[in-house]
Amino acid sequence: MGAAQVADPAVEAVDLVKKYPAGRRKTPVAALRGLTFAAARGSVFGLLGPNGAGKSTAIKILSTLSAADAGTARVAGIDVAKRPGRVRRTIGFVSQKPGTDPASTATENLVLAGRLHGMSRRDAVARARELVNRFGLADAADRPVRTYSGGMARKLDVALGLTHRPGVLFLDEPTTGLDPQARSELWAEIARLADEEDMTVLLTTHYLEEADHLADRLAIVDHGTVVAEGTPAELKSGLRGDAVHVELARPDGRALAALRTVPELREITLDGSTVRGRTDDGARALPPVLAALDEAGVTVASATLARPSLDDVYLRHTGRALDSGAAPKTLEAAE
Numbered sequence: 001m002g003a004a005q006v007a008d009p010a011v012e013a014v015d016l017v018k019k020y021p022a023g024r025r026k027t028p029v030a031a032l033r034g035l036t037f038a039a040a041r042g043s044v045f046g047l048l049g050p051n052g053a054g055k056s057t058a059i060k061i062l063s064t065l066s067a068a069d070a071g072t073a074r075v076a077g078i079d080v081a082k083r084p085g086r087v088r089r090t091i092g093f094v095s096q097k098p099g100t101d102p103a104s105t106a107t108e109n110l111v112l113a114g115r116l117h118g119m120s121r122r123d124a125v126a127r128a129r130e131l132v133n134r135f136g137l138a139d140a141a142d143r144p145v146r147t148y149s150g151g152m153a154r155k156l157d158v159a160l161g162l163t164h165r166p167g168v169l170f171l172d173e174p175t176t177g178l179d180p181q182a183r184s185e186l187w188a189e190i191a192r193l194a195d196e197e198d199m200t201v202l203l204t205t206h207y208l209e210e211a212d213h214l215a216d217r218l219a220i221v222d223h224g225t226v227v228a229e230g231t232p233a234e235l236k237s238g239l240r241g242d243a244v245h246v247e248l249a250r251p252d253g254r255a256l257a258a259l260r261t262v263p264e265l266r267e268i269t270l271d272g273s274t275v276r277g278r279t280d281d282g283a284r285a286l287p288p289v290l291a292a293l294d295e296a297g298v299t300v301a302s303a304t305l306a307r308p309s310l311d312d313v314y315l316r317h318t319g320r321a322l323d324s325g326a327a328p329k330t331l332e333a334a335e
């Protein structure tokens, strides 16, 4: 699938291919199979997909940590394979794993990062102070990082990625493992970076709500390619009608056959005890849906109608529900 035309993109991936060796006599793992997208300057661009989709591989190639087997990647117009040093000076990278020394304080971590980026001690100290203030860590700035909560530690990770004032920030699953409050604080911070500092933020996530909330545009990645791209609103409006979600009292295979007899319902899927379908008119479809299940002897725990969510978009393009085990539910929030 081709990327939308973006004039002067800050981040651009064209037909990226990456294979990893899988061991002797085994077929290599195709992590990327022609991944293409472009992120406009000053925007938040999301790569959304389940574990193993290839998001981290893409972000590693774009940030020069890994080399593609084929395709091109450019950041701020600079080819990452040809001029990796220049790209590295332009970007900040916040990996999934903490990048801080837990025995050192936030200030010490930030000053060290500044020095590694070639700043004078004075500039590094001033920048550290600026960043701890900005991320609300000033009171804890002189405590070892191992005493921080998960949310504080993650904020410091992001602050570290900003030490040298990069134009482009890569965030690999920035809020995984955070509680809802810490997550929304970090979301506010990320949104501010793009709005007020004209920074381009490329983030990977498997949280639909995060992509919906933060990303100006997003690419849904599945098996190493982009299967859909657009603004969250565009992606959702590509789906006609209402989503029907029926929660069964227990998993029951008879539900599928029963619902296939309801002409108003299409795109029916059964995932454990959750049945999903689409319909042009939810209010009209619900009574026959419930009647068909009742007739088949299937017990229903709840039935809801919702405007399409990114979950539905994901399902439409990949044929599977995004594993939302650890993710916040989007259905209640769907408008």
Ligand SMILES: Nc1ncnc2c1ncn2[C@@H]1O[C@H](COP(=O)(O)OP(=O)(O)OP(=O)(O)O)[C@@H](O)[C@H]1O
Pocket: 020, 021, 022, 029, 030, 031, 049, 050, 051, 052, 053, 054, 055, 056, 057, 058, 206
């Ligand atoms: N170093 C490696 N060696 C072998 N296979 C790898 C390596 N890194 C990633 N893979 C495989 O490549 C595929 C893509 O992985 P990648 O980490 O890019 O996905 P992801 O979408 O970022 O997933 P996650 O959300 O779990 O980080 C997966 O099948 C993964 O097992």
